[in-house]
Amino acid sequence: xxxxxxxxxxxxxxxxxxxxxCLVACKAENAVPDxxxxxxxxxxxSGAYPSVRVVMAxxxxxxxxxxxxxxxxxxxxxxxxxxxxxLINADDCIGCRYCVEACPYGARYFDEESGTxxxxxxxVHRVEQGLEPACVTTCPTKTRVFGNLDDPSSAVARLxxxxxxxxxxxxxxxxPKIYYMRGDSR
Amino acid sequence: MSDSTGSxxxxxxxxxxxxxxxxxxxxxxxxxxxxxxxxxxxxxAWTWQLYHGLGATHLGRPIYWGLYITNFVFFIGxxxxxxxxxxxLRIVQAxxxxxxxxxxxxxxxxxxxxxxxxxxxxxxxxxxxxNVVLHPHxxxxxxxxxxxxxxxxxxxxxxxxxxLIPDIARMRDVTTGWRHRLYARLALGWxxxxxxxxxxxxxxxxxxxxxxxxxxxxxxxxxWVFAMTIQPMWHSTIFGPxxxxxxIFSGIAAIITAMVIVRKVYGLERYLTEEHFNNLGLLLLxxxxxxxxxxxxxxxxxxxxxxPRELAVFxxxxxxxxxxxFWTMFACCFVVPFTILANPHTRTIKGTxxxxxxxxxxxxxxxxxxxxxxxxxPRAPVQTFGYWPSWVEWSLMAGCFxxxxxxxxxxxxxFPIISLWELEPMPEAHAPAAAxxxxxxxxxx
Numbered sequence: 001x002x003x004x005x006x007x008x009x010x011x012x013x014x015x016x017x018x019x020x021x022c023l024v025a026c027k028a029e030n031a032v033p034d035x036x037x038x039x040x041x042x043x044x045x046s047g048a049y050p051s052v053r054v055v056m057a058x059x060x061x062x063x064x065x066x067x068x069x070x071x072x073x074x075x076x077x078x079x080x081x082x083x084x085x086x087l088i089n090a091d092d093c094i095g096c097r098y099c100v101e102a103c104p105y106g107a108r109y110f111d112e113e114s115g116t117x118x119x120x121x122x123x124v125h126r127v128e129q130g131l132e133p134a135c136v137t138t139c140p141t142k143t144r145v146f147g148n149l150d151d152p153s154s155a156v157a158r159l160x161x162x163x164x165x166x167x168x169x170x171x172x173x174x175x176p177k178i179y180y181m182r183g184d185s186r
Numbered sequence: 187m188s189d190s191t192g193s194x195x196x197x198x199x200x201x202x203x204x205x206x207x208x209x210x211x212x213x214x215x216x217x218x219x220x221x222x223x224x225x226x227x228x229x230x231a232w233t234w235q236l237y238h239g240l241g242a243t244h245l246g247r248p249i250y251w252g253l254y255i256t257n258f259v260f261f262i263g264x265x266x267x268x269x270x271x272x273x274x275l276r277i278v279q280a281x282x283x284x285x286x287x288x289x290x291x292x293x294x295x296x297x298x299x300x301x302x303x304x305x306x307x308x309x310x311x312x313x314x315x316x317n318v319v320l321h322p323h324x325x326x327x328x329x330x331x332x333x334x335x336x337x338x339x340x341x342x343x344x345x346x347x348x349x350l351i352p353d354i355a356r357m358r359d360v361t362t363g364w365r366h367r368l369y370a371r372l373a374l375g376w377x378x379x380x381x382x383x384x385x386x387x388x389x390x391x392x393x394x395x396x397x398x399x400x401x402x403x404x405x406x407x408x409x410w411v412f413a414m415t416i417q418p419m420w421h422s423t424i425f426g427p428x429x430x431x432x433x434i435f436s437g438i439a440a441i442i443t444a445m446v447i448v449r450k451v452y453g454l455e456r457y458l459t460e461e462h463f464n465n466l467g468l469l470l471l472x473x474x475x476x477x478x479x480x481x482x483x484x485x486x487x488x489x490x491x492x493x494p495r496e497l498a499v500f501x502x503x504x505x506x507x508x509x510x511x512f513w514t515m516f517a518c519c520f521v522v523p524f525t526i527l528a529n530p531h532t533r534t535i536k537g538t539x540x541x542x543x544x545x546x547x548x549x550x551x552x553x554x555x556x557x558x559x560x561x562x563x564p565r566a567p568v569q570t571f572g573y574w575p576s577w578v579e580w581s582l583m584a585g586c587f588x589x590x591x592x593x594x595x596x597x598x599x600x601f602p603i604i605s606l607w608e609l610e611p612m613p614e615a616h617a618p619a620a621a622x623x624x625x626x627x628x629x630x631x
Contacts, residue, residue, distance in 0.1 A: 036247075042567050059566075068415065074332070075314075076323035094317050095240070095310015097250040098328050101561060102415040106248050106568035112241035115310030169565060172416055 008149040008177035013057035015143040022135035029134035061107040061120035062176030069099035104172040206452040221588040228585020244576040249561040253575040254308035259553040261301035267437030268294030269342040270401040273394040291346040352607040405433040418495040435473040436549035439542035467538040471527035498563040518548025
């Protein structure tokens with residue numbers, strides 16, 4: 001049994017080339033059903049004319065420390081495991097989709113086939129074996145870095161300590177564990 | 187038994203009401219057949235959905251709540267018709283309420299089943315619905331809903347049943363066969379002794395008070411399912427009272443609609459008089475004004491705050507893809523009923539009926555324009571789509587309304603739709619001084 005960790009990810013939008021390999025890898029690794037995707041590529045405009053920039057970055061479940069989806073689940077099917085990863089116990093899920101509506105990131109989807117909700121698991125089945133999530137392994141430009149946020153020597157912790165990062169929708173108060181490198185720092 | 191002025195002693199003064207129970211006319215049969223056809227169609231649609239899963243609906247990412255949840259909120263709202271109205275009027279001793287309480291209370295109990303039913307229709311795994319009891323997660327507003335609606339269903343069923351007892355006993359005494367056996371069982375040995383009357387009055391008094399906070403809590407909690415999330419234009423502190431006001435509003439409209447139909451079909455003109463419709467019309471007018479006040483407050487603060495995410499939802503309702511629903515709702519909930527009901531000349535039976543039908547349509551649209559536009563304009567920059575319900579969803583909605591009408595009709599064939607004992611002078615000196623208007627008008631025949 002590994003000691004408890006706090007898994008998180010740092011994404012560097014400057015490195016992303018929009019190749020969508022992470023989408024493909026995730027879909028293959030987790031057998032995500034047709035028409036659904038656990039992660040996506042988003043384009044976010046910032047600034048105003050004439051200094052406008054478009055930040056392209058992958059997005060997925062933010063693995064929030066204070067996750068609204070976990071709070072609203074009527075059966076406790078949505079939960080945070082010991083390592084802070086937000087997971088769904090599909091056997092308890094009744095398919096009410098309240099969690100989908102409560103998530104400000106639109107990270108969850110409803111699988112019509114199984115009648116239950118699903119989302120990114122940080123590839124816990126891989127992480128348990130000492131591997132990284134499929135999207136991290138497959139990325140050709142090392143846009144994504146995964147690791148234990150509580151370990152100061154981990155790559156994620158060092159990145160966060162060394163460069164300015166931000167989280168998506170901080171005003172939502174969800175304390176997400178996916179950080180984005182800030183483009184304006186370079 | 188009260189004396190029947192001018193008619194032979196053998197004829198029950200409330201014969202029209204009793205007759206309505208014991209006879210089934212051709213009109214009733216035709217309507218029942220048509221409604222059964224709709225229900226059968228809905229069952230086919232439901233089977234289709236069970237087989238194909240929720241893929242049979244047009245719900246999709248990110249709009250996973252649509253017609254079923256709209257209907258859920260609408261039906262739970264209408265349920266405030268009975269219990270709350272009848273309880274409040276009972277407590278303030280508005281004696282004109284006497285002929286309408288039963289009719290209202292039946293709406294409450296029946297419509298609650300369809301409110302709950304729509305949540306079950308909306309589940310991806312209805313077979314696991316009991317998980318909310320087996321693995322309850324108390325921090326979920328949905329679970330609070332399960333709790334408050336269960337309590338409300340229980341309380342309003344009791345509140346419907348207790349005042350029924352003397353009337354059931356009356357039916358027991360005039361029927362034979364299976365009806366007699368049924369009524370004998372349900373009458374719980376009622377013989378009308380002073381002790382029984384005393385207990386009955388006490389029980390009704392307690393329930394009438396108890397039911398009010400429960401009813402208020404129910405629609406408050408329904409609103410919290412939305413307001414507790416941070417979805418734009420759901421996350422509002424006034425949602426609780428706003429929903430309660432809307433619920434009472436649509437509830438009164440539902441009572442008036444039911445009253446007009448029952449009055450016409452069973453010829454109960456001398457029980458349900460112009461005065462009842464005038465009084466309820468005034469109540470509806472007050473609620474229309476309250477509804478306007480809440481809606482105005484809600485939308486003005488959203489617009490003035492100019493928070494971009496909120497404004498996206500606001501604009502989609504005011505001038506965007508949902509504008510046609512929003513402005514129809516506004517006309518139906520305020521412009522039409524206010525115009526009709528504020529004028530004593532149009533506040534007639536026909537006028538209140540027209541206003542009520544508009545209010546019912548408008549309140550359904552309000553539920554729709556609360557649920558769908560917020561989900562169509564999510565906070566995160568995700569792809570969205572234009573939701574329009576599928577044939578399965580429409581069919582199930584039609585089935586719910588048809589099944590409700592059928593059950594209501596069925597009730598009128600089993601129990602007096604008008605509380606008869608409450609129209610008669612109390613056996614002792616029970617009758618309150620204010621009890622003048624509850625007596626049915628003199629029989630014209």
